[in-house]
Amino acid sequence: MIVTKKWLEEWINIKNIAIDDIAKEFNSIGLEVDRIEKIQMPHDVVVGHVLSCEKHPNADKLNVCQVDIGDKTEQIVCGAKNVASGQMVPVAKVGSVLPGGIKIKEAKLRDIISNGMICSSTELGLPKINDGIMILDESIGTLEVGKALTSFPLLNDEIIELELTANRGDCLSVHGVARDICVPFGLEVNDFEIKEEDEATLGVGRILNMNCGEKIESSFVFKALENREIKSNVLIDLRLSLIGEFDDDPLQRLLTYATHATGVLFRAYDYDKFEQKDGKAILSIKKESNQLDAVFSHKRLSYVGISQEPEEKATTQSTKIILEANYSNPDKISEHSYTLNLKSDRHLYRSTRGSEPDLDFGMNYLISLLGANCDVMVYAGTQQVAQDFKEEIINLHADELTQMIGQEIPKNSVVDILKKLGFRVVFSHEQDAMNIRVPMFRHDIVNKQDICEEVVRIVGIDNIAAKPLTFLEQAKHNDAYAHFKKRQSYRYKAASNGFFESIDFIFDDKAREEKYGLEVVDETLDLANPITSELNTLRSSLILNMLDSISRNTKYGKKTIPFFQIGRVYNHQREETTKIAFVFSGEQEYAQISNHGKPEMIGFYAFARKVSNVIGDFELEVQKPQNKLSNPYEYALVKQNNRVIGYISRLHIEIEKDFDIAKTYIAELDFDALLDEKCLVQSYSNYQMISRDLSVLIPKEMQYAQIKDYINTIKPAEMVDFSAIDIYSSAELGDKVSLTIKFNFQSHEKTLVDEDITANMEHILDALKEKFGIDIR
Numbered sequence: 086m087i088v089t090k091k092w093l094e095e096w097i098n099i100k101n102i103a104i105d106d107i108a109k110e111f112n113s114i115g116l117e118v119d120r121i122e123k124i125q126m127p128h129d130v131v132v133g134h135v136l137s138c139e140k141h142p143n144a145d146k147l148n149v150c151q152v153d154i155g156d157k158t159e160q161i162v163c164g165a166k167n168v169a170s171g172q173m174v175p176v177a178k179v180g181s182v183l184p185g186g187i188k189i190k191e192a193k194l195r196d197i198i199s200n201g202m203i204c205s206s207t208e209l210g211l212p213k214i215n216d217g218i219m220i221l222d223e224s225i226g227t228l229e230v231g232k233a234l235t236s237f238p239l240l241n242d243e244i245i246e247l248e249l250t251a252n253r254g255d256c257l258s259v260h261g262v263a264r265d266i267c268v269p270f271g272l273e274v275n276d277f278e279i280k281e282e283d284e285a286t287l288g289v290g291r292i293l294n295m296n297c298g299e300k301i302e303s304s305f306v307f308k309a310l311e312n313r314e315i316k317s318n319v320l321i322d323l324r325l326s327l328i329g330e331f332d333d334d335p336l337q338r339l340l341t342y343a344t345h346a347t348g349v350l351f352r353a354y355d356y357d358k359f360e361q362k363d364g365k366a367i368l369s370i371k372k373e374s375n376q377l378d379a380v381f382s383h384k385r386l387s388y389v390g391i392s393q394e395p396e397e398k399a400t401t402q403s404t405k406i407i408l409e410a411n412y413s414n415p416d417k418i419s420e421h422s423y424t425l426n427l428k429s430d431r432h433l434y435r436s437t438r439g440s441e442p443d444l445d446f447g448m449n450y451l452i453s454l455l456g457a458n459c460d461v462m463v464y465a466g467t468q469q470v471a472q473d474f475k476e477e478i479i480n481l482h483a484d485e486l487t488q489m490i491g492q493e494i495p496k497n498s499v500v501d502i503l504k505k506l507g508f509r510v511v512f513s514h515e516q517d518a519m520n521i522r523v524p525m526f527r528h529d530i531v532n533k534q535d536i537c538e539e540v541v542r543i544v545g546i547d548n549i550a551a552k553p554l555t556f557l558e559q560a561k562h563n564d565a566y567a568h569f570k571k572r573q574s575y576r577y578k579a580a581s582n583g584f585f586e587s588i589d590f591i592f593d594d595k596a597r598e599e600k601y602g603l604e605v606v607d608e609t610l611d612l613a614n615p616i617t618s619e620l621n622t623l624r625s626s627l628i629l630n631m632l633d634s635i636s637r638n639t640k641y642g643k644k645t646i647p648f649f650q651i652g653r654v655y656n657h658q659r660e661e662t663t664k665i666a667f668v669f670s671g672e673q674e675y676a677q678i679s680n681h682g683k684p685e686m687i688g689f690y691a692f693a694r695k696v697s698n699v700i701g702d703f704e705l706e707v708q709k710p711q712n713k714l715s716n717p718y719e720y721a722l723v724k725q726n727n728r729v730i731g732y733i734s735r736l737h738i739e740i741e742k743d744f745d746i747a748k749t750y751i752a753e754l755d756f757d758a759l760l761d762e763k764c765l766v767q768s769y770s771n772y773q774m775i776s777r778d779l780s781v782l783i784p785k786e787m788q789y790a791q792i793k794d795y796i797n798t799i800k801p802a803e804m805v806d807f808s809a810i811d812i813y814s815s816a817e818l819g820d821k822v823s824l825t826i827k828f829n830f831q832s833h834e835k836t837l838v839d840e841d842i843t844a845n846m847e848h849i850l851d852a853l854k855e856k857f858g859i860d861i862r
Contacts, residue, residue, distance in 0.1 A: 086246070086256060092324060093262065097263045097266070104123075118245060119248040120245075122246075130183075130233065133231075134173055135174060143197070147194065155229075161201045165203065168203060173222070174204075176203055177208075225319055244327060254440065277446065292364070295307060295370070301470060304472045305410065306409070306468075315401045316459060321342050324342065340352075347446060348440055349441045353398060353408055354398070356406060368380065377391065387409075390440070392428055482519075502539070506527075506543070587649065588652075604656055606656075607658060610658065626753060635670045639746050645671050664755060666754070667752045668751050669692050700725075700754065700759055701760055705724070710734065714740060715737060719735035730759065778825055780826075781862060782859060782861075801849075805829040807828045823862050
């Protein structure tokens with residue numbers, strides 16, 4: 086949400102408050118300031134009056150203008166198509182320096198002397214508002230020839246961009262922002278002056294006949310006007326360009342400006358395109374089969390809060406115009422618009438977050454705006470559809486509020502804060518409780534905790550005294566605490582092994598998940614109101630968001646990127662589980678003396694060792710990947726206690742290309758299945774451990790897992806452990822490979838001698854021969 090200080094000053098008196106103090110209060114009350122930018126007009130740029138404008142004798146695209154700049158008249162050659170005599174324009178005098186370092190000097194253009202430059206908005210460091218020079222009007226202040234542009238406060242403004250959470254639709258307008266920021270400053274929002282209608286004016290009922298269905302859930306206010314000339318002004322155009330919502334049509338610009346100022350959603354229809362009967366336009370409001378409220382005449386004109394048919398929009402060429410202000414419950418719009426996947430316009434963003442429900446206020450502001458800038462005849466009265474929206478009522482005891490905050494806030498202060506925020510509060514001294522009526526524009530307030538949050542953000546979290554947490558555990562085992570301790574333990578282990586923690590939203594892009602073969606949430610259970618189109622579903626894997634982090638770090642020049650994350654994921658039925666994921670991209674260590682500044686790239690076994698250092702010993706079982714993320718030639722299931730807990734693999738090379746990252750390995754495991762048992766004390770042998778290697782010839786297609794499982798069933802008592810340490814193949818071996826297995830033997834009773842070891846090795850070899858028909862190499 087973008088506002089400017091001068092725009093806010095139209096609603097509240099903050100003229101003498103510094104921009105830094107305003108920003109501090111915005112952050113304090115939860116409206117995070119994302120950007121502050123000062124607009125400053127360059128020096129020696131003044132208001133000029135174009136006295137004459139003639140074609141350049143030697144250039145078809147140039148004009149020779151005589152321009153009064155106050156103390157003298159200068160000859161200026163101008164190439165803009167829209168320059169004309171009689172205009173008031175910004176003129177950069179000789180010697181001035183424009184943004185970008187452009188120095189204005191006396192020049193000769195095609196043999197004609199030019200002293201100065203008539204400027205466009207962009208040449209002054211302002212956003213673009215037209216093609217050509219900027220034509221000034223008195224919307225920015227009284228125009229005096231020769232007056233410096235630095236002396237116009239409305240041009241030398243300060244931009245404030247706020248990062249709003251999705252629930253704060255009430256602050257998607259300048260009026261809404263002013264309503265919120267006035268509370269910490271102890272100010273009042275300025276009353277909007279409503280001009281009384283002329284009794285002699287024709288009523289809207291003379292040209293409009295409105296019908297409304299019984300099941301309509303939206304509210305409307307309709308007004309009509311005759312258009313003689315509709316135009317906007319420089320200030321409106323500049324502000325719309327600053328917020329990125331400039332429109333080519335002046336009528337649409339005025340509607341957008343009124344919406345950004347008040348928060349009310351507006352539509353404008355061309356009267357001549359309506360179905361006509363007895364000299365009146367026929368307008369019907371119905372609920373379609375898709376459960377959306379829609380406006381009809383000869384056909385559907387618009388879906389309320391979602392879209393308007395482009396050909397039905399009124400423009401400055403329309404002779405008669407029907408204006409509409411509307412409001413719908415944001416939850417209803419979110420639910421139906423998302424499931425139906427309809428085309429939408431910029432109304433949808435506001436309607437799903439909660440537009441301003443006071444339609445009379447908004448319509449009066451729009452009519453005032455039109456009256457101040459345009460030549461229009463407005464029909465008296467309105468035609469309305471008003472819904473009796475249920476008002477949320479919350480009963481809150483003073484002790485409950487104190488318990489939630491952890492500190493007692495004076496009751497009078499609480500009541501005062503809530504009333505200034507627009508709540509209606511009745512305090513009962515006998516019951517020491519408040520009956521709180523939530524204003525319609527705060528649809529996000531639904532329970533006591535929300536009321537508590539409103540109080541705390543105005544009081545200021547820094548003004549709440551910190552107190553130590555008192556935790557009295559009553560049960561012998563607390564699942565939540567045990568999960569916390571386990572999570573903390575694995576976080577510490579991962580960090581101590583060189584991994585950095587990555588934290589992401591639990592949301593992801595559904596199309597991207599489907600592209601990479603991941604499970605996605607069933608459509609009927611998916612998000613009704615996503616934050617953005619790129620975060621439109623609950624994630625089913627931690628990996629994709631972590632790959633985004635790797636991609637960003639790669640762009641920052643990082644060459645060794647190890648991340649881990651513990652978080653929730655969701656399956657097709659939206660059932661959640663906790664996963665732990667590891668990703669490692671690029672070089673397996675930082676450049677240093679030991680590797681001569683040329684570290685090796687991360688490999689499968691190096692990555693597996695790093696993961697093992699965190700989660701403990703595990704086994705690998707070769708399988709085919711279940712998704713498209715993994716390289717099929719470097720993929721294995723991870724097993725602990727003979728139970729599959731996840732997978733480990735190299736990222737598929739095509740996906741490495743998609744994310745523009747180096748060689749990368751990934752692992753995603755079931756966090757709840759990881760070992761979380763206390764260490765068991767085992768007896769320790771004082772006798773020496775002895776190792777022997779056994780090399781056997783096995784068929785190429787045989788999996789080591791078969792041999793491993795079998796040896797575990799016939800292993801001698803003295804055998805401590807064993808592992809494969811080498812695989813060798815050559816043309817001489819034909820369709821077989823040489824597998825070398827290392828065995829470790831140790832006794833708790835004696836020092837083993839060669840005869841003992843030989844007997845054990847022969848036992849193992851004989852068993853392998855009998856079972857698999859394999860022999861020693």
